[in-house]
Amino acid sequence: MSSRLPAIASTPLDPRDCERAVHTAADGAIVTFTGTVRDHHDDRAVTALRYEAHPRAGEFLAQVCAEHRTADVRVAAQHRIGELSIGDIAVVVAVSAPHRREAFAVCAAVIDAVKAVVPIWKYETYADGTADWQNPGC
Known part of the structure; x- marks a missing residue:
């Protein structure tokens, strides 16, 4: 991932930033996952x-990201922190590869790994006035 692209950001995310960080002329596919609130x-x-x-x-x-990169596959990801509104982008994963099948598979594996191992916690407030932490085991 480009050093100009912060992995954790407190400002709005733009999926195109991750796409630009991974794209090369050798790529036939860029797959982007954008997770929203x-x-x-x-x-x-x-x-x-x-x-x-x-x-x-x-x-x-x-x-x-590094664990999923190969000579032909590039990966970038960002996650937002702070207060987010409904519809805001919370996480972006972009994967570029020569072919779509590999790009899709790696993108799915990366977002699953992000959710499983990256220590980010979500605090939700509900319409009934209660609130709860999500992802407490991460």
Whole structure:
């Protein structure tokens, strides 16, 4: 991932930034996953959301990307922290490769790994006034 592209950001994310970080002339495919804040979790209406990250979360995210890179496959990812609104972009993963099948597979593997190992926590506030942490085991 380009050093100009922060892994963890407190400002809005632009998926095109990750795409530009991975694209080369050798690529026939760029697959981008963009995760957004939804207005519900299970059967509960979400009204507000905050992401918090461990100080080394960026290192974890960079490691996930590095583990999925090969000579032909490039990977970039970013995750947002702070207060987000419904519809805001929370996470972006971009993968470029010579062929689409590999780009899709790697993109899915990267977002799954991000959710499993990067220490980022989500605090949701619900319409009924209650709130709860999500991803507490990460």
